[in-house]
Amino acid sequence: xSLSKNTNDPHLPTIPGNENVQRFDxxxxxxxxxxxxxxxLAVIRPxxxxxxxxxxxxxxxxxxxVTVITFLLVLVVGLFGALGRLSRLKFVRGFTTVYVEVARxxxxxxxxxxxxxxxxxxxxxxxxxLNIRAFQTYLANPIAMAVLGLTLxxxxxxxxxxxxxxxxxxxxxxxxxxxxxxxxxxxMRYVILPQALRVILPPVGNExxxxxxxxxxxxxxxxxxxxxxGREFTGITPLPIETWTMIALIYLTMxxxxxxxxxxxxxxxxTER
Amino acid sequence: MAPIIQISNIHKHFGxxxxxxxxxxxxxxxxxxxxxxxxGSGKSTLLRCINRLEEFNSGSIIVDDIPLDSAxxxxxxxxxxxxxxxxxxxxxxxxxxxNVTLAQKVVRMRGKVxxxxxxxxxxxxxxxxxKARAFPSQLSGGQQQRVAIARALAMNPKIMLFDEPTSxxxxxxxxxxxxxxxxxxxxxxxxxxxxxEMGFARAAANRAIFMDEGQIVEIAPPNILFSTPTxxxxxxxxxxxx
Ligand SMILES: Nc1ncnc2c1ncn2[C@@H]1O[C@H](COP(=O)(O)OP(=O)(O)OP(=O)(O)O)[C@@H](O)[C@H]1O
Ligand SMILES: [Mg+2]
Numbered sequence: 454x455s456l457s458k459n460t461n462d463p464h465l466p467t468i469p470g471n472e473n474v475q476r477f478d479x480x481x482x483x484x485x486x487x488x489x490x491x492x493x494l495a496v497i498r499p500x501x502x503x504x505x506x507x508x509x510x511x512x513x514x515x516x517x518x519v520t521v522i523t524f525l526l527v528l529v530v531g532l533f534g535a536l537g538r539l540s541r542l543k544f545v546r547g548f549t550t551v552y553v554e555v556a557r558x559x560x561x562x563x564x565x566x567x568x569x570x571x572x573x574x575x576x577x578x579x580x581x582x583l584n585i586r587a588f589q590t591y592l593a594n595p596i597a598m599a600v601l602g603l604t605l606x607x608x609x610x611x612x613x614x615x616x617x618x619x620x621x622x623x624x625x626x627x628x629x630x631x632x633x634x635x636x637x638x639x640x641m642r643y644v645i646l647p648q649a650l651r652v653i654l655p656p657v658g659n660e661x662x663x664x665x666x667x668x669x670x671x672x673x674x675x676x677x678x679x680x681x682x683g684r685e686f687t688g689i690t691p692l693p694i695e696t697w698t699m700i701a702l703i704y705l706t707m708x709x710x711x712x713x714x715x716x717x718x719x720x721x722x723x724t725e726r
Numbered sequence: 727m728a729p730i731i732q733i734s735n736i737h738k739h740f741g742x743x744x745x746x747x748x749x750x751x752x753x754x755x756x757x758x759x760x761x762x763x764x765x766g767s768g769k770s771t772l773l774r775c776i777n778r779l780e781e782f783n784s785g786s787i788i789v790d791d792i793p794l795d796s797a798x799x800x801x802x803x804x805x806x807x808x809x810x811x812x813x814x815x816x817x818x819x820x821x822x823x824x825n826v827t828l829a830q831k832v833v834r835m836r837g838k839v840x841x842x843x844x845x846x847x848x849x850x851x852x853x854x855x856x857k858a859r860a861f862p863s864q865l866s867g868g869q870q871q872r873v874a875i876a877r878a879l880a881m882n883p884k885i886m887l888f889d890e891p892t893s894x895x896x897x898x899x900x901x902x903x904x905x906x907x908x909x910x911x912x913x914x915x916x917x918x919x920x921x922x923e924m925g926f927a928r929a930a931a932n933r934a935i936f937m938d939e940g941q942i943v944e945i946a947p948p949n950i951l952f953s954t955p956t957x958x959x960x961x962x963x964x965x966x967x968x
Contacts, residue, residue: 628779629815629874633829633881634805643828647819 480716484709491702501692505683505699512682513703519596519678520668523603524661530604531611536641538616549612556609561602562670568602569593569674599671607664614656618649651722658715662708669704679703728791730755730885730916731776736785738771738940745771746782747940755884758917760927760948763937764963769920772937773887776918777807790884805833808878812890814870816862816877822849823858826877834881841880848876852906868899872906879910886910888919922967924952936960 494502537549556564573593580588622645630640672681683700687693729752738746745768753759761769774780776787778800787794789803817825826845830836836844849855852872854865862870871891878886888907892900904926911917911930921927927934927948934948936955944957955961 623813623815625811625813625815626817629809629811629817630829632777632779632804632807632809633877634801634833635829636801639832643832644817648817651819 480709480713484706484713487702487705487709491699491706494699501690501695502699504690505686505692505696508686509679509682509700509703512677512679515596515676516665516668516678516680517707519599519603519671519676520661520665523600523607523668524664526600526604527607527611527660527664528657530608531615534608534612535615535619538612539619553609553612556606559606561606561667562673564606565599565602565670565674568605569595569598572598595671595675599674599676602674603664603668603671607660607667611657611660614653614660615649618653619645621652622648654719654722655715658711658718661715662711665707665711666704727755728788729753730790731918732786732788733772733776734786736772736775736782736787738768738775738780738782745940746775748785749937749940749942750785751935751942753885753916753918755916756914757933758911758915758919758931759933759935760931761918761920761935761937762922762927762963762967763935763943767937768940769937770889773809773889773918773920776885776887777804777809779809805881806883807885807887808881808883809887810871810874810878810889810891812894814862814867814874814894816870816874818862820861821858822854822860822862822865822873825862825873826880829877830880844880845876848879849873851879851909852876853902866899867895868902871895871899871903875903875906875910885916885918888917888921890920890922892921892923924948928952936963938963 491506495506496503534549534553537545538553540546540549573591576588576591579585580591626644626648627640630644631637635643668678669680672678672684677685679700683696687696690696731751731753733749733751735748735750736746737744737748747768749768749772751759751772761772763769771780775782776789778794790806792799792803792806794800794803816822817828820828823842823845826848827836827838827841830841830844831838834841846855846858849858852875854869854872857865857869857873862873865873875886875891891907892903895903900923904923907917907919907926908930917930919926919931931948933945934951935942936944936951936957936959938959944951944955944960946955951960952964955964
């Protein structure tokens with residue numbers, strides 16, 4: 454495209470509207486500036502910065518793991534949620550609507566606490582009542598409960614994003630597909646969703662970034678993510694300024710990078726048609 | 727042989743709107759029927775009932791000996807009946823070729839080569855084989871509608887339904903679409919066409935139907951219906967459109 458020509462030849466004037474498409478846009482500068490800052494601090498003052506990095510390293514893995522697994526689940530659950538919201542069956546529609554309203558109406562932190570602290574007690578009570586041994590000794594796995602809580606909450610928002618995307622496709626598309634003999638599932642798969650995907654990509658990308666940040670809440674429910682590791686570090690070594698600066702920079706690196714990826718995917722779906 | 731479409735006494739309500747009020751109609755194999763009538767008279771609804779894009783409340787429709795009742799029958803009927811819409815409804819994210827091959831592959835289970843061959847033959851037939859790699863947004867309205875016809879024909883339908891196929895087109899593109907339809911009629915395709923193109927009706931249709939307020943008011947060969955209608959409502963309508 455004309456963009457590449459423009460960036461390769463310094464004599465060509467910038468095309469109006471394309472100014473932001475430089476070889477290295479500000480976002481990348483910021484990304485590398487943040488990485489550079491982290492590296493610089495670690496090299497110049499390895500104590501405490503390098504120590505902090507080493508200490509929270511495995512927490513970083515947990516944060517990424519929780520975020521990615523949750524996001525994949527959210528993509529699937531949200532799709533079914535949207536199909537439920539658009540179902541012709543009143544019962545299904547009602548059920549998903551109640552779910553969406555509840556999941557969006559209760560603070561995420563409260564939901565996470567519920568799944569980790571209240572839900573296992575419920576299971577145990579049921580176990581006592583029905584005398585089921587496996588239930589009585591039930592022990593909640595922190596990461597599993599955190600993923601469950603995050604998924605149920607975020608899938609509610611994703612449901613609405615998918616629904617809006619699907620509804621933005623004209624009714625005639627579904628009718629044309631059905632009139633050719635396609636089943637509902639085939640029409641969704643080959644006709645509606647590929648078109649809806651383009652519409653929902655930006656909000657879905659934003660959800661990923663929000664989720665990445667909100668995953669820090671799981672530190673409250675015994676998951677050793679990077680935020681919790683930070684708290685543990687300051688518990689041992691009272692260096693709150695250094696620790697939380699470092700952790701903020703690490704989150705910033707990840708969100709800036711994700712935003713770049715989302716932007717790149719958006720541009721790709723827009724040009725390939 | 728039994729008529730290929732047998733509609734008897736169907737009623738359709740949209741909430742308080744009584745869109746079809748006891749419509750009965752039989753269409754023979756190979757016959758071309760044109761439906762005219764004022765806006766809101768139920769023409770589209772009738773057409774859409776034939777392939778069950780719309781459910782009717784009472785009465786029965788039998789298409790090619792298949793009664794429209796169970797979900798299985800509905801899909802069977804839909805593969806026998808092609809439909810062309812006023813707004814074309816091409817799939818904008820697919821190339822022209824993919825528009826015409828998609829349903830062949832996923833519904834008719836044809837392989838890529840066969841589906842492509844069928845598609846190219848039909849694109850040739852509607853006069854735009856050179857646009858196979860283009861996307862719908864790059865075509866004129868008339869070209870898009872011809873692709874839509876090719877897409878429907880690719881399923882080898884026994885019946886083609888057209889709902890005002892030319893009324894969204896610029897005047898200079900209407901004829902190219904009508905020509906394709908005319909050819910189809912000459913080849914013996916059974917067609918039900920909602921259209922106010924009187925020239926097309928005269929040239930292609932065996933019968934013309936005037937609908938008003940959810941009922942069939944009058945049926946006659948097009949020449950007779952257009953020149954010497956017997957019903958007052960038909961006369962009034964024709965005096966307005968002609
Ligand atoms: N999905 C719907 N919901 C509610 N009412 C509808 C719906 N579709 C059609 N109707 C009503 O049913 C009646 C018949 O509509 P229909 O579209 O069949 O008319 P038509 O003869 O095709 O008109 P036009 O020439 O404007 O296309 C109209 O009163 C219309 O408002
Ligand atoms: Mg209509």
